Amino acid sequence: MTIKCEYGDVISVEETHSNHIKIEMYEEDSGAYVEHTYLTKDQARELIIKLQTMAEKMED
Structure with missing residues (x-):
């Protein structure tokens, strides 16, 4: 999964073979x-x- 954020930042999330994320x-x-x-x-x-929890506190 890849999330493109503001200012060109990217967060990549993947499951590894060692049972970690x-x-x-x-x-x-x-x-x-x-x-x-x-x-x-x-x-x-x-x-x-x-x-x-943090997202719920944020304004839209």
Whole structure:
């Protein structure tokens, strides 16, 4: 899954062979690599809950 964000940033999310979820962030135009991390199933669930909570507080 790829999410194109504002200002040309891209977030790529994929399941790895090691049973983790890999998240990469990079700048689309320049290809500059920003960050990556690997999450376990429990960490991914925790992140989803946190993002949902934060999104609910945001104005449309």
